[in-house]
Amino acid sequence: MNSPLLPAGFTTSGTTCGIKDSGKPDLALFVSESAAAVAGVFATNRILGAPVIVSRERVPSETARAVIINSGNANACTGEQGLNDARQMTADVATGLDCDAADVLVCSTGIIGVTLPMDVITAGIPTAVDALETSTDAYKSAAAAMMTTDTFAKQISIDVQLSTGTIRIAGAAKGAAMIAPNMATMLAVVMTDATLSSAQCDEMLRYGVDRTFNCISVDGHMSTSDTVLLLANGASDTAPATDDDERKLRSAVQQVCEKLATDIIRDAEGAEHFVIVDVAGFDTCEAAFRIAKEISESALVKTAITGNDPNWGRITSAAGYAGIDFDTSFLSLKINDTEVFQAGTPVEYDESALSQQMSENREVRLLLELSGGPASGSESVRFWTSDLTQEYVRLNSEYTT
Amino acid sequence: MNSPLLPAGFTTSGTTCGIKDSGKPDLALFVSESAAAVAGVFATNRILGAPVIVSRERVPSETARAVIINSGNANACTGEQGLNDARQMTADVATGLDCDAADVLVCSTGIIGVTLPMDVITAGIPTAVDALETSTDAYKSAAAAMMTTDTFAKQISIDVQLSTGTIRIAGAAKGAAMIAPNMATMLAVVMTDATLSSAQCDEMLRYGVDRTFNCISVDGHMSTSDTVLLLANGASDTAPATDDDERKLRSAVQQVCEKLATDIIRDAEGAEHFVIVDVAGFDTCEAAFRIAKEISESALVKTAITGNDPNWGRITSAAGYAGIDFDTSFLSLKINDTEVFQAGTPVEYDESALSQQMSENREVRLLLELSGGPASGSESVRFWTSDLTQEYVRLNSEYTT
Numbered sequence: 001m002n003s004p005l006l007p008a009g010f011t012t013s014g015t016t017c018g019i020k021d022s023g024k025p026d027l028a029l030f031v032s033e034s035a036a037a038v039a040g041v042f043a044t045n046r047i048l049g050a051p052v053i054v055s056r057e058r059v060p061s062e063t064a065r066a067v068i069i070n071s072g073n074a075n076a077c078t079g080e081q082g083l084n085d086a087r088q089m090t091a092d093v094a095t096g097l098d099c100d101a102a103d104v105l106v107c108s109t110g111i112i113g114v115t116l117p118m119d120v121i122t123a124g125i126p127t128a129v130d131a132l133e134t135s136t137d138a139y140k141s142a143a144a145a146m147m148t149t150d151t152f153a154k155q156i157s158i159d160v161q162l163s164t165g166t167i168r169i170a171g172a173a174k175g176a177a178m179i180a181p182n183m184a185t186m187l188a189v190v191m192t193d194a195t196l197s198s199a200q201c202d203e204m205l206r207y208g209v210d211r212t213f214n215c216i217s218v219d220g221h222m223s224t225s226d227t228v229l230l231l232a233n234g235a236s237d238t239a240p241a242t243d244d245d246e247r248k249l250r251s252a253v254q255q256v257c258e259k260l261a262t263d264i265i266r267d268a269e270g271a272e273h274f275v276i277v278d279v280a281g282f283d284t285c286e287a288a289f290r291i292a293k294e295i296s297e298s299a300l301v302k303t304a305i306t307g308n309d310p311n312w313g314r315i316t317s318a319a320g321y322a323g324i325d326f327d328t329s330f331l332s333l334k335i336n337d338t339e340v341f342q343a344g345t346p347v348e349y350d351e352s353a354l355s356q357q358m359s360e361n362r363e364v365r366l367l368l369e370l371s372g373g374p375a376s377g378s379e380s381v382r383f384w385t386s387d388l389t390q391e392y393v394r395l396n397s398e399y400t401t
Numbered sequence: 402m403n404s405p406l407l408p409a410g411f412t413t414s415g416t417t418c419g420i421k422d423s424g425k426p427d428l429a430l431f432v433s434e435s436a437a438a439v440a441g442v443f444a445t446n447r448i449l450g451a452p453v454i455v456s457r458e459r460v461p462s463e464t465a466r467a468v469i470i471n472s473g474n475a476n477a478c479t480g481e482q483g484l485n486d487a488r489q490m491t492a493d494v495a496t497g498l499d500c501d502a503a504d505v506l507v508c509s510t511g512i513i514g515v516t517l518p519m520d521v522i523t524a525g526i527p528t529a530v531d532a533l534e535t536s537t538d539a540y541k542s543a544a545a546a547m548m549t550t551d552t553f554a555k556q557i558s559i560d561v562q563l564s565t566g567t568i569r570i571a572g573a574a575k576g577a578a579m580i581a582p583n584m585a586t587m588l589a590v591v592m593t594d595a596t597l598s599s600a601q602c603d604e605m606l607r608y609g610v611d612r613t614f615n616c617i618s619v620d621g622h623m624s625t626s627d628t629v630l631l632l633a634n635g636a637s638d639t640a641p642a643t644d645d646d647e648r649k650l651r652s653a654v655q656q657v658c659e660k661l662a663t664d665i666i667r668d669a670e671g672a673e674h675f676v677i678v679d680v681a682g683f684d685t686c687e688a689a690f691r692i693a694k695e696i697s698e699s700a701l702v703k704t705a706i707t708g709n710d711p712n713w714g715r716i717t718s719a720a721g722y723a724g725i726d727f728d729t730s731f732l733s734l735k736i737n738d739t740e741v742f743q744a745g746t747p748v749e750y751d752e753s754a755l756s757q758q759m760s761e762n763r764e765v766r767l768l769l770e771l772s773g774g775p776a777s778g779s780e781s782v783r784f785w786t787s788d789l790t791q792e793y794v795r796l797n798s799e800y801t802t
Contacts, residue, residue: 328448389794393794397710
């Protein structure tokens with residue numbers, strides 16, 4: 001996606017107000033020129049960042065105008081002051097846009113337990129408003145200003161042909177560490193110029209997030225501040241008219257979420273492998289999900305992949321402790337396209353060739369399949385994870401979140 | 402525990418039959434001279450090693466005579482052949498002891514997916530039987546022969562004064578290697594010369610294991626072969642006669658289990674810190690346990706401790722995603738004896754002094770306390786874990802099967 005494009009009626013900016021010692025961009029602003037329907041999905045942690053508490057109260061809504069995001073400070077565990085600061089950020093944006101503060105959403109990411117430097121933020125917001133543009137450059141700047149330890153900006157835009165016309169969906173996200181299902185320290189803003197109600201936004205966003213952001217894991221640590229927002233401003237004057245249109249839109253939202261979520265995994269701290277975990281043949285999605293999650297979060301599976309070791313024992317044993325009552329004798333596993341475990345029994349295969357293949361490719365695919373017995377069925381789940389490297393440990397033992 | 406002593410009526414041996422390429426001891430035998438009551442606790446993984454399947458069928462019992470353990474090969478994922486081999490090991494021991502094979506229990510730890518070299522094992526078992534002794538040296542040899550990647554043998558014995566006389570409880574374990582390069586396993590054998598029924602053994606063992614072995618985590622990966630056994634042969638001719646005797650015995654079993662379990666954490670691969678996680682003030686043990694477990698298994702908490710970083714945000718946020726509905730404003734956290742978070746708010750403290758203290762001591766203590774609101778109460782749980790180091794990743798990724 002070399003030239004991500006904003007949907008009609010959206011402007012963005014990425015500027016530097018001075019939160020980060022590094023002097024890198026730290027303020028991202030996403031604005032709809034007219035009232036937009038909005039839905040949000042948030043961290044379920046009992047310890048929530050102040051911006052999550054404030055934004056959660058403001059969705060769903062039919063009148064959203066903007067999302068202000070700062071990086072470098074998560075405004076979490078900051079008590080009453082933190083809530084006041086989060087609300088102040090939305091008020092500052094509302095002043096600049098001449099709208100109601102309640103129509104501005106706010107996200108923060110970075111260090112926990114330190115109050116925001118509100119002087120530089122309040123001073124910086126008018127600059128962020130002045131910098132708003134519809135250009136690809138402005139969109140790229142906004143995505144870059146969300147970054148913390150990310151090494152590249154994550155964004156995408158796609159056009160969707162509905163029976164009533166063409167609409168665009170675009171999204172930007174940040175990720176890196178503290179990534180686990182049910183939202184982690186990841187933020188994403190998805191925008192569309194389609195005409196949708198907030199209820200439609202909510203349904204499509206949850207459908208997409210369940211299959212993408214909730215199926216990624218770097219380290220199983222759920223953050224305090226995860227937020228995914230979907231804004232629909234209707235600037236294309238195109239609403240879905242048929243069931244097929246709805247399906248196409250839902251699928252496009254999922255596609256945008258999947259691109260952003262997998263980019264987060266591609267950019268996982270210290271990762272050397274991008275791992276696709278498919279779990280198939282279970283009677284419920286929940287069962288497949290729990291197994292995929294255990295495999296994806298096992299330090300032993302992840303370190304084996306780091307070492308290009310097709311260590312199927314670590315993978316099947318992680319499946320075994322997911323709490324699903326299956327019969328091992330119906331279980332099979334492929335690593336990439338090589339069958340290593342079939343019907344509960346190890347398979348003879350060329351281990352050094354498979355290891356070589358793993359060392360030469362960043363992507364590794366695991367396919368665990370159940371073919372009969374208790375808990376078997378036709379449901380499958382795809383999960384994405386990264387390997388666990390010495391560099392991950394170095395980064396997270398030398399850096400204060 | 403420089404001179405661990407066997408309880409009366411028990412003999413042990415540790416010998417080398419030739420399973421390990423290294424030539425190190427690989428066969429441990431624990432024998433009761435008379436029929437012993439026995440109880441066992443086993444891995445709950447859906448994928449179980451053959452010895453677990455065989456031994457699980459043989460407990461509880463009032464007539465156990467021996468436990469044969471081999472290291473170097475876990476006999477897991479080895480199908481019908483594996484079950485036959487596990488049974489054959491018990492038959493070989495039964496021949497040597499002139500007892501029933503059903504009264505012999507078996508454990509294996511080491512590589513998975515490879516069938517046992519039964520020729521050397523069958524040839525080695527008579528040697529193991531011949532080497533049986535009551536001496537401390539024989540007991541040390543048995544503990545050493547259980548080891549895989551353990552760097553030291555884990556054993557203990559304690560004497561307990563009951564109203565009816567003195568009994569001894571002794572235990573040996575191997576571990577570390579929850580996280581060992583090849584799916585090793587935690588095994589422990591606890592022996593007492595007290596007179597107990599298998600039902601009493603079962604109750605005391607579960608009480609102890611729940612508070613010790615089930616409260617340790619190196620990397621959260623449950624193996625296929627974990628086994629803890631308690632044998633009571635009555636050779637002291639001393640049975641608990643009062644409630645107080647029962648309490649003392651239960652407490653002594655717990656003490657033996659705690660020593661073995663914490664030694665496993667002390668010997669965790671690559672670990673630089675030994676971490677005690679106390680969670681207090683919850684309405685149920687289950688709630689406190691879930692929070693302690695999430696904290697103990699968080700890669701971000703563990704890497705922070707590696708970096709001597711008193712990063713309370715990672716600790717409180719891990720507590721927050723344990724699925725317990727508490728109110729943050731009643732939550733407090735101490736790291737060692739320093740209060741860093743009080744009633745939901747960060748506390749001013751000398752961060753560099755605390756970091757310095759963490760760097761100078763192997764042991765780190767976390768105390769998370771809830772003082773009111775939903776889910777608060779008087780239950781507490783202690784968990785033990787290790788930090789996550791680059792060395793852990795190196796050990797577990799550089800190993801190639």
